[in-house]
Amino acid sequence: MTSISELLLEAAGIMAVGMIFVFLFLSLLVVGVKLLARFAGGPEPLTANATPPPQTTGVSPDVVAAISAAVHKYRNTTKD
Secondary structure: OOOHHHHHHHHHHHHHHHHHHHHHHHHHHHHHHHHHHHHOOOOOOOOOOOOOOOOOOOOOHHHHHHHHHHHHHHHHHOOO
């Protein structure tokens, strides 16, 4: 039968191996992400000659009036 000190020593060894493995894996992951960021680069910066998107003027007043009239008529016809 093994003593408690032998079991604790074996558990500490397994824990140390696991912690080292996780540390090495995370270190490799950080290095890999940094290398990928360096080679992939970022988005291309916009140039000064880029045309701005067309500006919309919104909804015409006639359309707003028609929608308002339709809503008003609907509310008046469907009373609870």
